[in-house]
Amino acid sequence: MRRSILNSCKRIVVKVGSHVVTAQKTGLNVHAIKRIAKNVLEAKELGYEIVIVSSGAIVSGIQKLGLTSRLTSLPLKQAAAAVGQGHLIRAYDHAFETAGQQVAQILLTNDTMTDRERFLNARHTVTALLKLGVIPIVNENDTVSVDEIKFGDNDTLAGMVANLIDAQLLIILSDVDGLFSEDPRHNPMALLIPTVRKVTAEIEKIATGAVSIEGTGGMTSKVETAKRMAVSGIPTIIINGKRTGSMSDVLDGKEIGTVFLPQKVRRANRKHWIAFIRRTKGKLTLDSGAVKAVLQRGKSLLPAGVTAIDGKFDHGDAIGCVDKKGHEIAKGLVNYSSSDLAKIKGRKTGEIKQVLGYKDYDEVIHRDNMVIM
Ligand code: GLU
Numbered sequence: 001m002r003r004s005i006l007n008s009c010k011r012i013v014v015k016v017g018s019h020v021v022t023a024q025k026t027g028l029n030v031h032a033i034k035r036i037a038k039n040v041l042e043a044k045e046l047g048y049e050i051v052i053v054s055s056g057a058i059v060s061g062i063q064k065l066g067l068t069s070r071l072t073s074l075p076l077k078q079a080a081a082a083v084g085q086g087h088l089i090r091a092y093d094h095a096f097e098t099a100g101q102q103v104a105q106i107l108l109t110n111d112t113m114t115d116r117e118r119f120l121n122a123r124h125t126v127t128a129l130l131k132l133g134v135i136p137i138v139n140e141n142d143t144v145s146v147d148e149i150k151f152g153d154n155d156t157l158a159g160m161v162a163n164l165i166d167a168q169l170l171i172i173l174s175d176v177d178g179l180f181s182e183d184p185r186h187n188p189m190a191l192l193i194p195t196v197r198k199v200t201a202e203i204e205k206i207a208t209g210a211v212s213i214e215g216t217g218g219m220t221s222k223v224e225t226a227k228r229m230a231v232s233g234i235p236t237i238i239i240n241g242k243r244t245g246s247m248s249d250v251l252d253g254k255e256i257g258t259v260f261l262p263q264k265v266r267r268a269n270r271k272h273w274i275a276f277i278r279r280t281k282g283k284l285t286l287d288s289g290a291v292k293a294v295l296q297r298g299k300s301l302l303p304a305g306v307t308a309i310d311g312k313f314d315h316g317d318a319i320g321c322v323d324k325k326g327h328e329i330a331k332g333l334v335n336y337s338s339s340d341l342a343k344i345k346g347r348k349t350g351e352i353k354q355v356l357g358y359k360d361y362d363e364v365i366h367r368d369n370m371v372i373m
Helices: 002-007 030-045 059-065 074-097 109-112 115-130 154-164 200-209 218-231 246-251 269-276 288-295 338-345 347-355
Strands: 011-016 049-054 103-108 137-140 170-173 236-240 258-260 282-286 308-313 318-322 328-333 370-372
Touching: 002 074, 011 030, 011 154, 011 218, 030 049, 030 074, 030 246, 049 074, 049 115, 049 154, 049 218, 059 074, 059 154, 074 103, 074 218, 103 115, 103 154, 109 115, 109 154, 115 137, 115 154, 137 154, 154 170, 154 218, 154 269, 170 218, 218 236, 218 258, 218 269, 269 328, 269 370, 282 288, 288 328, 288 370, 308 338, 338 347
Parallel strands: 011 049, 011 170, 049 137, 103 137, 170 236, 282 318
Antiparallel strands: 236 258, 282 308, 318 328, 328 370
């Protein structure tokens, strides 16, 4: 399985966790960065195109500024990131420079990804860099990322980037060996799960309990990212980035870490993009008929099937669809604003014009703009 993943793979996103390249007290770990650079260069030698998504700006900045306490205020974290990002990229640049390899710094915010035009711009830039043989090194633009536009964690960002550049594999370098059946620190009998065929509720539960010493997202955000990746047809492998040789082992097809297998279908780019939009502007509750029509019959969503509307959104915004119990079943780009939808929910398509005075679409969300979650 792993071999076949690698055989059909050209572009890889390598996500490097904060704790792989930094330590709280000593800041940046230049040796770790050199090791990663060496592994990435080996991968490039093998013909892969690599994009790195690296954390570490905040931890590095905290150390450089001599801020020892845990930072709670956002501006302080942003200040630390502003200082740390420079050091982080310099360390990568230096590590690659000795091999004559150019790198590029790319800082993204979540709104770059949710706006289709900006998304395509970012995609063109990264693609151009790859064509030039440059290794892009991506991080969140922490200095301007306030809550509303935050990715939140770099696992999510790495997933978005993989989606952005149509990568065929995401490798997450973590500070643990992969996903375990239980927390290995509490139960020495805990087993590493080598393959996850599907991210079920049980797997999600295991991830919530799993403790990675690592920063922002822990195992939960890794598994959630792997789940979204799988839905988009991209496999994810979580390995221990602190172990020398783990990346070359993966590229050798060795059974290390945890691989999350992709679902078979690969979506059209647009749907792929919709699946990755994390922060939707609102949600619609569907009646059971609409749930069935969407899930089992591949239909678009019509106003008649909508029973409730949450949030304020405009035509074209991404919103979620939930069933009566609140489980998200689909995501899509909506054809009507929340205020117009409030007027036509539960109504027949034939009534739209009469109620709103116009009818641009029959559907609330057209099937082509909808992704089943
Ligand atoms: N962007 C943050 C940093 O570079 C890291 C966020 C994360 O690790 O999830 O420090």
